[in-house]
Amino acid sequence: MPEASRPNDIWSIDFMSDAYGERNLLKILTMVDDFTRLSPGILAKRSITGKVVTEFIDLMSMVYGYPKRIRVDNGPEFSSQVFHHWALTRGILIEHIRPGKPQDNAYIESFNGKFRDECLNEHWFLTLQVAQQKIETWRKQYNRQRPHSSLSGLTPYEFIKEQQNKNLTKEETVNLKLAQTMG
Numbered sequence: 001m002p003e004a005s006r007p008n009d010i011w012s013i014d015f016m017s018d019a020y021g022e023r024n025l026l027k028i029l030t031m032v033d034d035f036t037r038l039s040p041g042i043l044a045k046r047s048i049t050g051k052v053v054t055e056f057i058d059l060m061s062m063v064y065g066y067p068k069r070i071r072v073d074n075g076p077e078f079s080s081q082v083f084h085h086w087a088l089t090r091g092i093l094i095e096h097i098r099p100g101k102p103q104d105n106a107y108i109e110s111f112n113g114k115f116r117d118e119c120l121n122e123h124w125f126l127t128l129q130v131a132q133q134k135i136e137t138w139r140k141q142y143n144r145q146r147p148h149s150s151l152s153g154l155t156p157y158e159f160i161k162e163q164q165n166k167n168l169t170k171e172e173t174v175n176l177k178l179a180q181t182m183g
Helices: 050-064 081-090 102-118 128-145 156-163 170-182
Strands: 010-020 024-033 042-045 069-072 093-096
Touching: 010 050, 010 102, 010 128, 024 050, 024 102, 024 128, 042 050, 042 128, 050 081, 069 102, 081 093, 102 128, 128 156
Parallel strands: 010 069, 069 093
Antiparallel strands: 010 024, 024 042
16 A cells, blocks of 8 residues: 655554443544654544544544545444545545455554553543543643654654645645644
8 A cells, every 4th residue: 555645645543442440341543644643633432433433533634634545444434334425525535454454554553552552551441531531641642752763753743843844735734733733
């Protein structure tokens, strides 16, 4: 699959699960911009449908802009008519990875590994609200403070700042400035 060459070129999206309280399921939607390694958002709820996925991406896109492509696995939320119709109306290409080949979505798999090790395995969530708060705190720290070797030792935030000086469209520059502000 082609690699991202600009911000918002490809967002990789996936699901994870955890628990809170006394065996309550926590479903988590993770997303990362493949070029900047920025995480536009992480959604944690008891359940997440294809419609909820699209509403969350719409919300994140108000700050970051829409991606040109979204790379996902073949789960029911990403294979649904709702998800594909939503993407079609926004001009977003959906790239499904090969079944059983998570390495085809390496950026989100790497992100999820860090998220699992640094956040989910480090906390015992008593309530859904506590889980959402701790996850959002981790996401902001990831964007602002966690350096990446693939970004020459920069954090996603620092890399975005550096990209503002590159040959970007006005819309991309505005989206990057918003990303800096929102974390």
